[in-house]
Amino acid sequence: MTQYAIVTDLDRCVGCLACSVSCKVINGVPVGNFWNKTLRVGPNPKEGGSGQWPDVEMYFLNVQCQHCENPECVKVCPTGASQKLPDGTVQVDKEKCIGCQFCAMACPYNVRYLNEEERVVEKCTLCEQKISQGELPQCVSQCCGMARWFGDAEKGIENFEGPGGYTLGEFLNEFDDTQVYQLPDAGNKPSLMYILRDMKWQGGDQ
Amino acid sequence: MELQWPLIIFTTLVAWSAGLFASQCVLAFQGGARKTQMTSWIVAAVLLVVGGIAVFLHLEHWERIFNGFGHLTSGITQELIAIVALAVVALVYLVMLRRSADETVPQWLAVVGVAVSVVLVAVMAHSYLMPARPAWDTPLWILAVLGNACILGPATLVVLMAVKGDLGAGAAAVTTAAPRAAVAGGSTKPAARA
Numbered sequence: 141m142t143q144y145a146i147v148t149d150l151d152r153c154v155g156c157l158a159c160s161v162s163c164k165v166i167n168g169v170p171v172g173n174f175w176n177k178t179l180r181v182g183p184n185p186k187e188g189g190s191g192q193w194p195d196v197e198m199y200f201l202n203v204q205c206q207h208c209e210n211p212e213c214v215k216v217c218p219t220g221a222s223q224k225l226p227d228g229t230v231q232v233d234k235e236k237c238i239g240c241q242f243c244a245m246a247c248p249y250n251v252r253y254l255n256e257e258e259r260v261v262e263k264c265t266l267c268e269q270k271i272s273q274g275e276l277p278q279c280v281s282q283c284c285g286m287a288r289w290f291g292d293a294e295k296g297i298e299n300f301e302g303p304g305g306y307t308l309g310e311f312l313n314e315f316d317d318t319q320v321y322q323l324p325d326a327g328n329k330p331s332l333m334y335i336l337r338d339m340k341w342q343g344g345d346q
Numbered sequence: 347m348e349l350q351w352p353l354i355i356f357t358t359l360v361a362w363s364a365g366l367f368a369s370q371c372v373l374a375f376q377g378g379a380r381k382t383q384m385t386s387w388i389v390a391a392v393l394l395v396v397g398g399i400a401v402f403l404h405l406e407h408w409e410r411i412f413n414g415f416g417h418l419t420s421g422i423t424q425e426l427i428a429i430v431a432l433a434v435v436a437l438v439y440l441v442m443l444r445r446s447a448d449e450t451v452p453q454w455l456a457v458v459g460v461a462v463s464v465v466l467v468a469v470m471a472h473s474y475l476m477p478a479r480p481a482w483d484t485p486l487w488i489l490a491v492l493g494n495a496c497i498l499g500p501a502t503l504v505v506l507m508a509v510k511g512d513l514g515a516g517a518a519a520v521t522t523a524a525p526r527a528a529v530a531g532g533s534t535k536p537a538a539r540a
């Protein structure tokens with residue numbers, strides 16, 4: 141099995157939005173829609189701190205389709221337009237989609253929307269057109285903070301690749317398993333991962 | 347996500363239609379509401395058709411439903427199956443009604459009519475139970491839509507019976523015997539006969 145995914149080191153993300161913007165450019169995402177949003181989480185008071193500045197912390201969180209292991213969007217799709225492919229990515233076959241938008245309701249992260257022009261639902265494809273040719277997803281290759289890494293989660297995230305031919309294992313500062321987070325799981329089992337070392341993950345208990 | 351009016355109209359009208367059909371089935375079980383049976387059937391059918399048109403308006407590419415609609419884990423597919431089942435039962439009901447000399451249908455058919463109506467409403471409501479939407483993800487939602495059906499259906503039937511001059515003993519049937527029959531699995535009290 142293969143499960144392509146992206147790991148983001150949130151301690152490296154500077155919130156420049158290069159991932160969000162480059163995704164829109166390469167994938168022709170309509171104005172007003174996003175396949176990848178960079179959210180600001182915080183500032184929140186640090187645990188055990190005064191509750192006032194400078195005892196605050198803040199990080200950025202890139203939210204896109206999590207290419208779930210057990211995707212709710214696929215389960216509710218009446219036509220089979222939403223599918224999980226053998227490479228682990230979740231894709232929408234636009235020729236089959238009837239635009240019922242049940243998938244958009246069923247996704248816990250609100251990453252799907254109706255493309256008003258094509259009248260079908262779309263979302264992050266994990267840059268299928270690029271990764272199928274051995275290239276990196278655009279949001280990974282354009283990340284100026286070297287925070288984004290792409291690879292097969294089944295083979296371990298140490299081997300994930302980033303720009304410049306580096307691998308995650310050799311490039312990133314040390315972290316342990318308890319510092320690798322995923323978005324809250326509603327039974328869909330998200331595949332993307334986020335590394336956060338010294339700040340409190342605000343995405344609920346793991 | 348903004349309000350999806352076609353879906354709101356669809357769920358309401360289908361619950362209404364199924365509630366009305368089930369109510370007429372309950373009375374038919376007791377041989378009641380004979381003057382109103384046909385009118386009620388037509389009104390229930392119209393509600394179902396208008397609801398169906400509303401849901402088609404929701405689909406952005408309805409013409410593609412012929413491309414491969416039928417993924418069974420999908421609530422929409424399950425709903426469609428339940429609607430087809432109800433439509434088949436309703437058609438058999440219509441044929442039996444037309445054929446009978448005294449505007450009655452067999453008791454077994456009335457029971458099947460109630461059962462398929464309840465199943466349709468429950469399946470339709472169930473398709474909105476999604477872990478991603480915690481506010482909807484409760485069995486209470488199924489009860490709420492069933493509640494819509496249990497109020498809209500009998501209330502509409504009473505109005506139709508009043509219009510048709512079918513009230514009197516019939517009113518007693520709807521207000522007292524019908525709920526009792528639904529709970530107890532049917533009774534044939536003389537008072538329930540119209």
Ligand code: SF4
Pocket residue numbers: 204205206207208211212213214230246247248249250251252263328
């Ligand atoms: S994140 Fe949402 S759209 Fe993406 S696979 Fe999971 S449930 Fe589907």
Ligand code: SF4
Pocket residue numbers: 213216217218219220221222232236237238239240241242243244260261
């Ligand atoms: S909008 Fe398209 S992809 Fe989404 S559930 Fe409906 S048919 Fe499937």
Ligand code: SF4
Pocket residue numbers: 159162163164167175176204263264265266267277278279280
């Ligand atoms: S993987 Fe590709 S499609 Fe997905 S968010 Fe990144 S750039 Fe956009």
